[in-house]
Amino acid sequence: MQAPPGRTTPDDPIFLSASLRVLLLKSFCRLHYPANIIAQCVSWYLAYALILRNVEEMMAERGIAVDHYTLHRWVIRLVPLLDMAFRRHKRPVGSHWRMDETYIKIKGQWKYLYRAVDTAEQTIDFLLTARRDAVAALHFFHKAIRHHGEPEVVTMDKSGTNASALTALNADKPDQEAIQLISGKAST
Structure with missing residues (x-):
């Protein structure tokens, strides 16, 4: 699936450095869903005050059946990697x-x-x-x-x-x- 114009996905070169992109894509292996679906679910969970069952319901409304426990496993697996990626791109701070x-x-x-x-x-x-x-x-x-x-x-x-x-x-x-x-x- 292609991301809409202006949106990036974890496999998009703009999103992450090459080594971190490889690490993130390896963590998407054996998850049985496209990377952009996983990224969308995790970003909704992190960006908004949603519980996992709400994200499950939102995905069901879009025709994608995913269990809330599966979402929980994605969050546990991907959040440390995303934290590492975001910390690398954080602006330097003053002294x-x-x-x-x-x-x-x-x-x-x-x-x-x-x-x-x-x-x-x-x-x-x-x-x-x-x-x-x-x-x-x-x-x-x-x-x-x-x-x-x-x-x-x-x-x-x-x-x-x-x-x-x-x-x-x-x-x-x-x-x-x-x-x-x-x-x-x-x-x-």
């Missing part, structure tokens, strides 16, 4: 980061959302955790640095856990290579 955490209620439980942006307000990374402690903050910094490199300056509120995580990162570095910490006012 001055602003980091903050907040708590939000998800399904009746309080969770902590760590988020960092650069000076151009481009999201660097985020992490959702059950705890707000130095271990979670350190995990967030390691994750962000692994994908974007070390910043020169990090501005954050007066959270002791975030500052202690940054101190732990700087522990084995000489002063000229250490990440500079700027404490802003506490968030209200």
